[in-house]
Amino acid sequence: MHYIRFLKPPRLQRGGSASQLTAKITLTTDLGESFLWADIRLVVELVGVDGKTNLLAGGKEYLWKGSEGMRSLEVSLPIPISKGRGKAAGIHSVRMLVRPVSVIQAVDTSAAVLGAGDGGLMAVRSMAVDTNPPQNASTVPSASLAERVINIGKSQLHIWEETGESIARHIWDAGLVLSSYLTSISNPSSECPSLSEKLPKLPALQNALTQNDIHVLELGAGCGVVGITVSHAFPNISQIILTDLPEATEILSHNLSPSILKPLLSQTHAKITQQVLDWSSPLPPNIKDTKWQLVVVADCTYNPDVVPDLVNTLRRIAEGNRDLLVLLAMKVRHESEMVFFDLMEKGGFAVREKCILPLPVSGAEVGEEIEIYVFETGAGEQNEHGNVP
Ligand SMILES: C[S@@+](CC[C@H](N)C(=O)[O-])C[C@H]1O[C@@H](n2cnc3c(N)ncnc32)[C@H](O)[C@@H]1O
Known part of the structure; x- marks a missing residue:
C-alpha cells in the first residue's frame, strides 16, 4: 500500500499572464521507508475548497516511473488568475488533488482498503491556496497539511495529516x-x-x-x-x-x-x-x-x-x-x-x-x-x- 504525499506542498508561482500551482510529490509506504517501484499514471487536478469540484476541464497527467527508481516528481497546473476578491473575481482559492488515473488503482473506499479492488494507492488533497495573494508575494506556500478522503458507505471520512515526516501526525x-x-x-x-x-x-x-x-x-x-x-x-x-x-x-x-x-x-x-x-x-x-x-x-x-x-x-x-x-x-x-x-x-x-x-x-x-x-x-x-x- 502506498500513499501519494506532498514533499513540497502546492505553491502559487506567478508568471506574466498565467500563474502555476506547483508541488513536489512522492509515493511511499506509511513509514516512508520505501517508494513505489511500479510505473503508474497519475492525474493532478485543480479542485475547489470542497476538495471535489473540478475547476479545470480534466487535469494534467504524469507518469510515475517507479521502475526507473523515481523518488519524487514535480507537478504543476496552470490556474486562472483572479483580478480581485469576491464572487466576480472568479476562482480565488484552489486545492490540488493528486490521484491515480485509473480508479481501479485507487484506495478511496473502505472496501478498497480491505482489498475489494486492485488498487494500492491513496490520493491526496492539498490545503487551499489563495490565487490572489498580496502583490509583493511572489510565491505563497500553503500550510503543511494534506487531506485523505475515504468513502465509507454513503458517508465520507475526512482525515487531515501533516505533510512532513512526523510519526504521530499521519495515517x-x-x-x-x-x-x-x-x-x-x-x-x-x-x-x-x-x-x-x-x-x-x-x-x-x-x-x-x-x-x-x-x-x-x-x-x-x-x-x-x-x-x-x-x-x-x-x-x-x-x-x-x-x-x-x-x-x-x-x-x-x-x-x-x-x-x-x-x-x-x-x-x-x-x-x-x-x-x-x-x-x-x-x-x-x-x-x-x-x-x-x-x-x-x-x-x-x-x-x-x-x-x-x-x-x-x-x-x-x-x-x-x-x-x-x-x-x-x-x-x-x-x-x-x-x-x-x-x-x-x-x-x-x-x-x-x-x-x-x-x-x-x-x-x-x-x-x-x-x-x-x-x-x-x-x-x-x-x-x-x-x-x-
Ligand atoms: C504509528 S502512529 C499510529 C497512529 C494511529 N494509531 C494510526 O494508526 O494512524 C503511533 C502513535 O503512538 C503514539 N505514541 C508513541 N509513544 C507514545 C507514548 N509514550 N504515549 C502515548 N502515545 C505514544 C505516537 O504519538 C503516534 O501517534
Whole structure:
C-alpha cells in the first residue's frame, strides 16, 4: 500500500499572464521507508475548497516511473488568475488533488482498503491556496497539511495529516485497515456485501461493540482515523476518548473540529473527545476512574523501547476490570515487535481472537498484512507496582 504525499506542498508561482500551482510529490509506504517501484499514471487536478469540484476541464497527467527508481516528481497546473476578491473575481482559492488515473488503482473506499479492488494507492488533497495573494508575494506556500478522503458507505471520512515526516501526525496502514474492518462489520449490508461475507469474524469484539452504553478509549490515536470511524460505525457507544502525546494534539483537534466531523457524526453519535495520555506517565484521573469496555490501539507496537510503557498503561486501565477487551492492529515490521506479546501475557492479557487482513497493493508490490488481535484480561505476572517485570 502506498500513499501519494506532498514533499513540497502546492505553491502559487506567478508568471506574466498565467500563474502555476506547483508541488513536489512522492509515493511511499506509511513509514516512508520505501517508494513505489511500479510505473503508474497519475492525474493532478485543480479542485475547489470542497476538495471535489473540478475547476479545470480534466487535469494534467504524469507518469510515475517507479521502475526507473523515481523518488519524487514535480507537478504543476496552470490556474486562472483572479483580478480581485469576491464572487466576480472568479476562482480565488484552489486545492490540488493528486490521484491515480485509473480508479481501479485507487484506495478511496473502505472496501478498497480491505482489498475489494486492485488498487494500492491513496490520493491526496492539498490545503487551499489563495490565487490572489498580496502583490509583493511572489510565491505563497500553503500550510503543511494534506487531506485523505475515504468513502465509507454513503458517508465520507475526512482525515487531515501533516505533510512532513512526523510519526504521530499521519495515517498508518494498520489504523486504516482497522477502521475499514470496523466499518464493514458495523453494517455488513451497506458496504460491499460480498466482501463483508468474506471478512473473518471477531465475535467477542462484535458483541462488545454492539452493547449499549460502552466506553471506548484509544491509545496512540495519531490523526484519529480509528477513533473517528469507531464513533461513526457504532452510534451506540456512549463515550470515546482519543489519546496521544502532546505533539498530536493539534492535528487531532483539527480532525475532531465540528466543521470536519459534522457531516459524518450526527448529534446521536457518541461524544468524541481527545486528551493527552503519555504511556510513560500515570493515568490521568478521569481515565483511571472510568470503567472502559474497549481500548483500541493501532500501529503502536513498532518501537520495542516504548512497548513496556504501553503494556503497563493497558494493565493500569484493566485493573479491577475483568470485562475489558483490547483491540490491537499491527503491521509487523520486524521481529523485535514480538516482545509486545510476551509482555501482554506477563501483564495478564490473553489473545481471545485474531484475524489477518491483506493490505491492498500496487502493481507487482510484495503483499503485506495487518494483524488484528482482541485481548481479554486474565491472570499474569506483575510486580508490586502492578507493572510488567
Ligand atoms: C504509528 S502512529 C499510529 C497512529 C494511529 N494509531 C494510526 O494508526 O494512524 C503511533 C502513535 O503512538 C503514539 N505514541 C508513541 N509513544 C507514545 C507514548 N509514550 N504515549 C502515548 N502515545 C505514544 C505516537 O504519538 C503516534 O501517534
